Amino acid sequence: MSAHPAPATADLDVAALRAEFPILHQEINGRPLVYLDNAASAQRPSCVIDAMAEYYRHDHANVHRGVHTLSDRATRAFEAARETVARFINADRSSEVIWTRGTTEAINLVAQSFARPRLGPGDDIVITTMEHHANIVPWQMVAEQTGARLRVAPITRSGELDLDAFEALLGERTRLVAVSHVSNSLGTINPVSKMVALARERGIPVLLDGAQAGPHLTIDVQALGCDFYAFSGHKLFGPTGIGVLWGREALLDAMPPWHGGGEMIRTVSFEKSTWNELPFKFEAGTPHIAGAIGLGRALEWFMAQDRTALAAHEDALLARCTAVIEALPGLRIIGTAKDKVSLVSFVADDVHAHDLGTILDHQGVAIRTGHHCTMPLLEWYGVPATARASMAFYNTHEEIEVFGQALERALAMFRN
Amino acid sequence: MADLEALYRDVVLDHNRRPRNFRRLAAPCGCTDGVNPLCGDRLMVCLRIEDETVTEAAFEGSGCAISMASASMMTEAVTGRSRAEALSLADTVGAMLRGREGSALQGELLALSAVSAYPSRVKCALLAWEALRAGLTDGAARVSTEAQGRTSEGRPAEQRQARDGH
Structure with missing residues (x-):
């Protein structure tokens, strides 16, 4: 799978893009902010912040209930955002788009509502070594509840999935495959189309954790052929606390509700309740209306950009960042897959990642340090923590140079 | 970068580069494994206590x-102190790191x-002292900077008895 088939585009106006992101224009510890923690949470453009504020100022009421004007406005905006999400991932219909709090909740929903009733002792769930805890722990929980086993597909030292070993794990008792589209720790873009095809040949449903993919790749759930796709709003330039589970209608229809409460019911009596139609069956309680509207606005903004140019710019940033790190002595990059998004994890042989993070912050450079919620992966690499610089399209080549100089200073401080 | 130099004073960098008492003690001694699951720090603090006095303190880990400098300084500071004095010192250091008092x-x-100005780093400096406290009091073999039952390892910090050697 070629991630970014884009030709180089020198004409992307990064300054104009940056002007839309107010948070980027500030000083941290007396230095201009260099925000390289986008894989943990990206920033949002003014139009998203404004859309949420406008909603609260003028249009807020509860959705799907009132007969009054505000409720009608809120419902229209909320459902329009769902349509936007459906377009963003090329879903066949918006009723397959379920609002969740984020990727984590979406995966838990599938674990409890889809997997749990289908699993028994001796059944398998297949994941990979590079999964985020959010795509490990929900499966461990359901495995414990049902007696099923978790099988882990291995990776190579460069951080690429071993496709043959993955295929060998798919057996008669495999009930589900759950893999990340893009690794949050390594940046690896997994060959998910091939993986989905291998699973589907055997009738095994596939969930893709798309938390890291959406900001960088074009998502087409129909072309991917997967059965579930999960992602979060805040990594896609939208608000926190809102995310999406997309699922095939036939599967969602057959699944029992996960949470009980308002909105998800059709009728309630003390003897028995009946469930609402999709997607509302899975949306108990008053949802994060402003969050959905904010995410819808973020995706509209994102889709209106020249995403080929954005991707080409990110590829150039990745190449430069990789070169800057490779040029410094005693640093080692963790994750050198051929297909990567714009993210570099690395370790220094003599300086702990946390010290690097603190010293970089003093120079205005925000990176992430630690295990990135992938403890089994880092254990496999034999490192307790890595430093991770993750770039978005609004980052500049100048910022990568500042990052490199800050890193050099940090190393010098410890090596004097 | 003024207060950065306060955080990474020469003495801290020196203890990090050449940690004191960085070794295992021969039995009999009590060892406590201290983990900070959030950042992967792991230290083993070993104490020899004779007649209620810490006669030897050492540590290993990464x-x-x-966290390394704090552990190194800790081993030097508690050697020769009584159990009660060492506990009291752990309290004082803990209060200082949490920024609660000007220090005695x-x-x-x-x-x-200076660590108290960096909330994300306070646990790093506390780790060795928490392991010390556990070793001095209940002989816990393992302590975590995260509360029991919600470590990110998904299980409570283990409390196993592993005194007298490794």
């Missing part, structure tokens, strides 16, 4: 400069006071 501390340990 972590950031702050003297000497190298004062170099750790």
Whole structure:
């Protein structure tokens, strides 16, 4: 799978893009902010912040209930955002788009509502070594509840999935495959189309954790052929606390509700309740209306950009960042897959990642340090923590140079 | 970068580069495994206590400069102190790191006071002292900077008895 088939585009106006992101224009510890923690949470453009504020100022009421004007406005905006999400991932219909709090909740929903009733002792769930805890722990929980086993597909030292070993794990008792589209720790873009095809040949449903993919790749759930796709709003330039589970209608229809409460019911009596139609069956309680509207606005903004140019710019940033790190002595990059998004994890042989993070912050450079919620992966690499610089399209080549100089200073401080 | 130099004082960098008492003790001794699951720091603090006095303290493990330097300083500071004095010192250092009081501390340990301005790093400096406290009190074989039952390892910090050797 070629991630970014884009030709180089020198004409992307990064300054104009940056002007839309107010948070980027500030000083941290007396230095201009260099925000390289986008894989943990990206920033949002003014139009998203404004859309949420406008909603609260003028249009807020509860959705799907009132007969009054505000409720009608809120419902229209909320459902329009769902349509936007459906377009963003090329879903066949918006009723397959379920609002969740984020990727984590979406995966838990599938674990409890889809997997749990289908699993028994001796059944398998297949994941990979590079999964985020959010795509490990929900499966461990359901495995414990049902007696099923978790099988882990291995990776190579460069951080690429071993496709043959993955295929060998798919057996008669495999009930589900759950893999990340893009690794949050390594940046690896997994060959998910091939993986989905291998699973589907055997009738095994596939969930893709798309938390890291959406900001960088074009998502087409129909072309991917997967059965579930999960992602979060805040990594896609939208608000926190809102995310999406997309699922095939036939599967969602057959699944029992996960949470009980308002909105998800059709009728309630003390003897028995009946469930609402999709997607509302899975949306108990008053949802994060402003969050959905904010995410819808973020995706509209994102889709209106020249995403080929954005991707080409990110590829150039990745190449430069990789070169800057490779040029410094005693640093080692963790994750050198051929297909990567714009993210570099690395370790220094003599300086702990946390010290690097603190010293970089003093120079205005925000990176992430630690295990990135992938403890089994880092254990496999034999490192307790890595430093991770993750770039978005609004980052500049100048910022990568500042990052490199800050890193050099940090190393010098410890090596004097 | 003024207060960065306060955090990474020469004495801290020196203890990180050349940690004191960085070794295992021969039995009989009590060892406590201290983990900070959030950042992967792991230190083993070993104490020899004779007649209620810490006669030897040592540590092993890996972590950031702050946790390594704090552990190194700790082993020097508690050697020769009574159990009660060592516990009291752990309290004082803990209070200083949490920024709760101007310190009665003297000497190298004062170099750790700058950590209180870095909330994300306080646990790094506390790790060795928490392991010390556990070793001095209930002989817990393992302590975690995260509360029991919600470590990110998904299980409560283990409390196993593993005194007298390894």
